[in-house]
Amino acid sequence: MAGLDKEQPVASTVLSSQIALKDATGSVAGGWGASETRAHGRSAYPAVVVSKGDSADNGGVTLKIWVDDWQIQCCGQSFAPGDVVSWNLLEVDPEDYAAVVGSEHAPAIDFREEHHGHEEEQALTSLEVLAVAEVHCRYAVPPGSTADVLYPVPGTTVMVPASEADGWAEAQPDVRFAGYLVTARRTKDEG
Structure with a gap:
C-alpha cells in the first residue's frame, strides 16, 4: 500500500467483524482499531447519493443495513438521513453481527452495503435513508487464542445517533468505531 512505511501497522479485514493486526515484522500492532487503515486490494464500486433531502415516502417496510466504516472511508460517499442513495445490498446472516451491534439489534439486520467486487452480481437498490447510528465496540483477542486476530467483545456495543x-x-x-447501522426504505421506483 502506497504511503505506509515499514514501521506503521497495517490492519486487514478478515470478516466484517474480525481484524488481523500486524506490523511489518509480523508482530501484533497495538493501538489500532476497526476504523484504521485496511488493505483490501479490490476495485472500487462507490455508493451513489442520488439526491439530498428528496423524500421517497412509499409507506414501505423499513430495512436495516450494515455499512462497514472502511467501505465509506475507502471510496464511498457520505450520506445522511433524508438522502436517497443507490447501494449494492447483499443479504447477511444477522448473527454474524451480534457481537458488533449487540444481540438485541442483530436480528433486525437485513443487508450489508457492499461496493467492492460484486458489480455484476447485484443491481443497485435505491433507498431513502431514514436514520443512521454509529456503532462502536471493543475488540480483543479471545482468551486462549494463539492467533493475532481481534474480535468484537460481546456486550460492549455503543450506538450513537x-x-x-x-x-x-x-x-x-x-x-x-466499526460502522453504521442504517434504517432505510426502498424508494417508489423500486419494485
Whole structure:
C-alpha cells in the first residue's frame, strides 16, 4: 500500500467483524482499531447519493443495513438521513453481527452495503435513508487464542445517533468505531 512505511501497522479485514493486526515484522500492532487503515486490494464500486433531502415516502417496510466504516472511508460517499442513495445490498446472516451491534439489534439486520467486487452480481437498490447510528465496540483477542486476530467483545456495543455518515466518528471511551447501522426504505421506483 502506497504511503505506509515499514514501521506503521497495517490492519486487514478478515470478516466484517474480525481484524488481523500486524506490523511489518509480523508482530501484533497495538493501538489500532476497526476504523484504521485496511488493505483490501479490490476495485472500487462507490455508493451513489442520488439526491439530498428528496423524500421517497412509499409507506414501505423499513430495512436495516450494515455499512462497514472502511467501505465509506475507502471510496464511498457520505450520506445522511433524508438522502436517497443507490447501494449494492447483499443479504447477511444477522448473527454474524451480534457481537458488533449487540444481540438485541442483530436480528433486525437485513443487508450489508457492499461496493467492492460484486458489480455484476447485484443491481443497485435505491433507498431513502431514514436514520443512521454509529456503532462502536471493543475488540480483543479471545482468551486462549494463539492467533493475532481481534474480535468484537460481546456486550460492549455503543450506538450513537449520527446526522451524517462519512466513514469517521468521534472517539468514544474504551471502544472503537466499526460502522453504521442504517434504517432505510426502498424508494417508489423500486419494485
